[in-house]
Amino acid sequence: MQFLKKRRIWLFSGVLGYALIALALSISQNVQAAQVNVEPAQRLAAVFGKPTHSSPIALSQNNTLVWVVNPDDDSVSVIRTDTNARIATLANVGDEPQSIALDPNNQFAYVANAAGNSVSVIQITNANPATFVARVEKELVTGAEPWNIVISPDGKRVFVANSAQDTISVIRTDAPNARTVIGSIDLRNSACNGETVAQRQRHFQPRGLAVTVPDGTGNATVLATRFLSFVKPGGVQGDDNGKEGVVCQIGINTNASNLDQVTLKPTKLAAQVTGFKIDANGDGVADDTSAYPNQLQSVVIRGDRAYMPNIAASPSRPIKFNVDTHAYVNMVSGVNSGTLVDAQAINMHLGARLRTDGKQKLFFSNPWAIAFTTQSGNGAAYAVSAGSDLLVKLRVEANGALNFTTSVSETAYVDLNNPDDAATSGANAGKNPLGIVINDAGTLAYTMNYVSRNMSVVDLASDRVVKVVETSDLPDPNSFDEVLQVGKEIFFASRGVFAGPQDTMVSLKNRLSSEGWQNCASCHFAGLTDGVIWQFTSGPRKSIALNGSWNPHNPDDQRVLNYSGINDEVQDFEPNIRNVSGPGNLPTTPPQLDPNHGLLIGNDGNINGVPDPLTTISGVANAGRPQHTVQLPGSDKLVPALDAMSEWVRFAVRTPNRPLTTAELNAGGGSATGGVNAGDVNDGRIVFLQAGCQTCHGGGKWSNSVKDFASPPPPELVEVEADPNGPNEAPNPNGFESVTTVLENNLSFNLGVPGANNPVPGQPEIGAVEKDTANKDALGKDHDGDGKGEGYNPPSLLGIYSVPPYYHNGACETLLCVLENVNHRRSGLRAGQADPLDAAAARAKLVSFLESIDADTAPATNLRLNRHDIFLEPAAAVAGTTVELGANISLFGPRVPTFTPGPLKVTFYDGSPGAPGTSVIGEADLAGVDADFGTTTVKVPWTVPTQLGSRRIFVTVDAADLFKEDNERDNTANRRVHIRPLVADRTAPEVSNVRINDDAAITSAPEAKVTFNAVDPAGAPGEQVSGVKQFSVVRYTYDTWSRRWVEEVSAFRELPVANGDGSFTVDTKLKPREGVAYVQVRVRDDAGRISRAGFDAISFVPGPETNLELVRNDTRVFRVTLNAGQSMRFTFTPSLGDVDVSVFQGISLDAPRIAVSALNGPAAETVTFTAPAGGPTSFQIEVRAAATSRYRLAVADGLGSAQLAADVIAPSKEIATAPIVGDIPPLQTAIDEPTTVFVPLIGQ
Incomplete structure (x- = not known):
């Protein structure tokens, strides 16, 4: 979820590798050596007397302390329950902590760091709230994306759900070898993921964890939920009943020193009738709708049942707020008997249809967690509605069944974000609650509120918020992070609170959906995907993951949006807010926009007005239009809400990490189970290039779709499929506008649709039918025969493994299925080229590579040439003389020492290629490029014509297309050369x-x-x-x-x-x-x-009092040259964010790193370096922003013969061991005009 994207570093020392694991381990060992020894018998004296479950908030066994993770600043906060005061914030846990588990003895805490691939072990040396002391002892690398963690009730074992690794790691807490990983459970290759080999190619993504109380011999059950649901046997995508959820029942013994006797058994969770009806067929009769459980983030055991709040999906048409996402709590019974049974679900939305308590009518979007006041008998449950900022109160019967508190149409709720109540407004607002704990007495609840960065304390006798505790600071007012924070708030809110003058007539709250029904995150978990194929207005479409909308290394490199290019700005989704999540137009004749919903206001800035026109792509640009604003607590800035959300998507949606290799798991103290073979990944990358996959999936965003126009797009780029027949005659295309120039046709229209004669060989036909929400023919086919509209906008491959299913209509649920589609996999081949993927072994290796693509993966290489890269030596072209005509050929991506096949040809033309009168000046070989993001120069001799004046010189790289690239448009450039007369002074100055x-x-x-x-x-x-x-x-x-x-x-x-x-x-x-x-x-x-x-x-280097800003993922490069024995010290002091600093000795890509400082959070980073004997030495200092940062820089020199600074680094940080740049600007000159100098570009 983070939600705040961390450091993104392309690593080139091999395709894979975490550069600092060994260093992190050495620090872990050093810290461990200094720990306070605790006797095992003393540590295991206490137990939890009830089942345990994973959560971002945890209550100590004696109920004196509440622990809360802070994903945005990599810290954990500790609050004492007697005074509700925050007594500690532990920084320098791993990257993006998402879940925490507490030792029942109050001596250790375990934190799952999703982005850091690790678990932080915190030693509590004094658990007394008045004199509390704790510190991070060490980190364990357990696997990729550990989202959840839980400790067994007896405190002997800790279980970690490594979501991107498909494993459950087990940490022992008792001696010997306390706090070490004893093994991992492979869920991908288990019965819980399916019975067939094909099914076990699916990505299980374990999330919610819960553990029963062990029996007298240590036998216990661990429940692990599968996050996303997959198609059931005989089901299809885009159908309300087409998918099923899974909870995996793991039998384990907490006394065992290994995992040899672990058992695994799945329990399937079927779709249920929602209780809401709609006329789906247009026959005037309201039809039942169903929904299947999805996004199963948590599971909680009470008595003999387990409860799983989730965002259930009802994807069949029509797409409307009250029949698409639902607020389910699914249940299974038989937890204690060992035989789980699907006990169906309660749809909490049904309890929001009526209000008799005077509160506003609000639905309960995005159920994410649940807690109970009692563990048996009658009681109450409180479910977290993360989107609506509510706690939903349910009645728990003695048999474990859930019911509403008031009637079949009404249940009570607690509002954590009511702007009309001082206890829950401003700084006291609880926004986006993601976790809840209830004390043993059942009297108080505590909620972790992610977006507002605070914790609400709720009195359960009155169901009121009685205290709000800040857990971490909000961004500084007027900073860029404040804009991102507002964007995040809008994305994760189904209601919204907005600023406005006192005489505002329209609503300043609840504008984001109809009565809080859903939000953007309902379909885009953490900005990614819910894996659902919805029957949208353009046709069947997966909720596309937004992390690939922009290049994570270049925020100016954007993909055109959606599968059919129907949007080019995030702001284009305003109609979705109004018409899909919201109630739609007012029931007037003609229909009018509802002024009480949506974010855009009147064109003249009138807050009571509505936008005109309301567009999705053409007509006007939606970015920057007058819109509602949000004012954060403690700030005087009014932040435009819709534009802020776009910036959040652009900068802050994190790409999930790739699975770790076997070597990385072993090096990090984890278990090799589920580890990836690095050799297969490297071989798969070669196959990727051989198969020409980069022609559609290249560049830093792994998609060749580029928004290369200013919004709105020019009319000639916008296409509408015309109806070639009369109404209701096939084909009957929908009339949605789209940018068709980005489409690529791999014949996937109707792919895998039963009876459509376009199957994927050997795969079940599960694709959603190609109809839109109005039952018209979907986009993706040239229905009107004008040569446009065929194909789809290539999706990004960033984190593709974590965002199934695949294709626009979900025809494949695994990447291997995608490669079985011969039409697709051969679409990038050259004419006559043999298919390198004919062999099953090659396809398997390519799958390994595709699963490894994350934001740190080096992109597919692209060659690039710009007009300023063409030069002459000497720089002046004199009639009748011979000069060297040259070109700097740049490489965007990893080095290619030898092009195969090759060498590539670089051809120089006098005039435009193919035009009358054009001649070839010469041709040079380009054998390879030896440096990552490097440049190679080629030259040919040219006898300058005697005719004076200007000529156009063209240069083309690889006209034969031997080297496949995602962008062939930048392989040709031209520039003008001015030919001068021969004069008496023929020698250049x-x-x-x-x-x-x-x-x-x-x-x-x-x-x-x-x-x-x-x-x-x-x-x-x-x-x-x-x-x-x-x-x-x-x-x-x-x-x-x-x-x-x-x-x-x-x-x-x-x-x-x-x-x-x-x-x-x-x-x-x-x-x-x-x-x-x-x-x-x-x-x-x-x-x-x-x-x-x-x-x-x-x-x-501006003065030390100057505040400098660095956007996340950006880097500043400093270079200095020191004489022998001279020293220099750089100190970067952030007031906001997090920066990391490295020093390299020498100016080359092979320069050794001699110093690094990389603490977590806004800590001062200092590096000192000294020039060795032997003459002047150059140094390169790089400062990278792990988060958008504001810092001051102080430099001191003349320090004498100082020692080099020792490495200072937080565990699990990924810091590149090689410099980002190792050359100087090229020295050739390109001159277009007689008086103007240009210098060649050297990178994309």
Whole structure:
């Protein structure tokens, strides 16, 4: 969920690997050596007297302390229950803590860190609330994405649900080998995931965990829920009854030292009638609707039953709020007997149909957790409605059945976010509750509220909030993180509270859906997917994962949205808020927009008005339109709500981690069970490239769909499938607008649909029928025969393993099924090429690679050429002379030392290829590129024509298309060359000894002075010397989004009067952004000849009182050169966010890292480095933002012979061991106009 995206580093030391596991282990061992020893008998004296379950909030066995995880700042808060005061915040747990389990003796806590792939072990040395002391003892790498953790009631075993690894890790807490992983349970290859080999290719994604009280011999049952539901035998996608949930029953003994006797057995959870009706067939008769359980995040045992709150899915048409998502609590009985039985579900939405208690009518969106006041007999249950910010009260019968508290249509609730009540408004609002615990007396409940970063204390006698405790700080007012926080609030809210003047006539609350029924997260868990195929207005469509909407390494690289390109902005989903989640238009003639729902307001900014027009893609851009605003507690800023949500999707949706390899699990102290074979992954990457998969799934977002236009798209890009026949005659296409230029056709329309004659060989036909919500023919086919509209917008492969099913209509539930589709897998091959995936072994290896793609996976390589990459040496083209015509060919992605087949051809043309009169100047071989994101230069000789004037030089890379890429459009570039007459001065001038600010290493101001020497040397006998006349200074900074040096174009200017020593000094202004800056100086003589470049570098470091900002995932690069024995210290002090700092000795991609500081949270990061003996040494300092950060930078030098700083690093941090850039800006010059200098681009 995070929801806040952490560091994203492309790792190239092999495709796989966590660079710092060994370092993290060494720290774990050092910390462990200093721990306080606790006798086993003492530790295991206490037990929990009831079943335990996973949760983001936990209550100590003696009910004195509440522990809450804080996913956004990687910390855990501890609150004492007698005063409701926060007594501790433990920072430096792993990345994105999501769940916590407590030792019944109050001596250890265990935290599951989803993004960190680890469990933090916290030692409690003093559990007295008045003198509380605890610290992180160590971290254990258990597997990918450990979302939930639970301890057995006897305290002997801890169970960890590694969601992306499909395993349950088991940690022993008793001696010997206390707090170590004794093994893992493989759920993917178990009966719980299916009986057939094909079914066991599915991604189980274990989430909720619960453990029964062990019997006298230690036998206990662990329940683990499967997060997403899969198609049942005989079922299909897009059908209310098509899928089933699963809870896995694991038999285990908490005294066993291994897992040899573990048993696994699934219990299936069937779809249930929802209790809501709708006319699905248009015959005037209301039909029953059903829904299947889905998004099973938690499970709680009470008595002989287990309870699983979830967001049930009812995907059949029509798509309307009250018949799509439902608030289920599914139950199984027989927990204590060992034979589980599906005990059906209660739909809590039915209890929201009537209100007689004076409260507003609100539905209960996104049930996420549940807790009980008693463990047997009659009692009450409180279910968390994460979207509506409510606690839903249910009556629990003695037999465990759930009922509503008042009537069949009404049940009580507690509002945690009522803006009209001081106890629950402003800073006291409880937003997006994700967990709940109730004390043993059944009198008080505590809720973990994720978005508001606080904990609500609820008196269960009065069902009122009596206290709210802040668990972590909200973002600083007026910061970019504040914008992201508002965007997150909108995304996870089904109601919403908005700002507005006192005389506002429209509603300033409950605008996001009809009476709180659902929110964006109802279908996009954590911004990802619910795995449901909905019968949308464009046809059957999976809720597409939003993490691939933007390149996680470049927030300016966006994919066109949806499977058919029907949206190009997140803001285009305003109609969904109004018409799918909301009640739709007002019942007027003609229908009018409801001013009390949605986020856009009147075009003139009138808060009481409605937008005109309301569009999904064409007409107007929806970003930046007048809209409702949100004001966070403690801030004076009114943040536009819809735009903020777009920014949250753009920057903060985290791609799930890939499964860990066997070696990584072993190195991290985990169990190798479920580990991935790294060799298979590397082999699969090769097959990926051989099969041409990158033609549709390349680049940093793993999709060749690019939004390369400003919104709204030009009319010529927008297509509507016209109806070629009369009404109700086939084909009968829907009239949705879409951008068809991004579509790729792999013949997947009607794929896997029963009876449609487009099966996936050897796979069950489960695809959803190609009809939209109005029963018209779906998009994806060229229904009107105009040559447009065939195919689908290629989805991103980022985290693809964690977001099944696959294809727009869910025709495949596994990646292996996708590769069995011959039409698809061969769509990227060259004409006549053999299919490298014909062999089953090759397909299996490609599946391993596809499952490994996350935001840290190096992208498929792409070649790139820009017009500024074309150059001449000498720089001036003189008629009748011979020059070298060259091109810098850039690589976006991992190095390719040898192109196979190859070499590739780089062809230089005088004129446009294929045009009359065009001639080939020459052809050069491109054998390979040896550096990641590197550049290779090729050259050919050119005899400059004698005809004066301008000519167009074209360069084409790999015209034969030997190397498959996602973007072939950037393989050709052209530039204009100005041919000059031959003059008497034929020798170019020279530049030397360039120095910025007298060769200083650092400047605190962007204004700088550049000094250089320039001469116009004598040439051959008879040549004239015209003398240097003009200069040009080109400045560079490094851009980590595009992985290139960015130049600033500079014109030639007249040289100033020379200094006394014959040098020249000119003023320049560096780009006002901290980091290294290069300047290249060229001079031109009076005859028009241009020198080669001289250069120097300086690091711009604003004063130590200057606040600097760094957007998450971005990096700043500093470079300094020190004399032997000289030292320098950089101190980065964040006031917001989290930065990590590395120092490399030397300027190359092979430069060794000599120092690193990478603490969690806003901690000061300091690195010190010293130049060794032997002469001047250059150093590269890189600061990366793990979260959007505000920091100050102080630099001290002249420290003498200081020791290198020791590595300081938080466990489980992923810090690259190689520099992000290892070269300098290229020195060739490209000149378009006689007076303008351009410098080549070197990266995408």
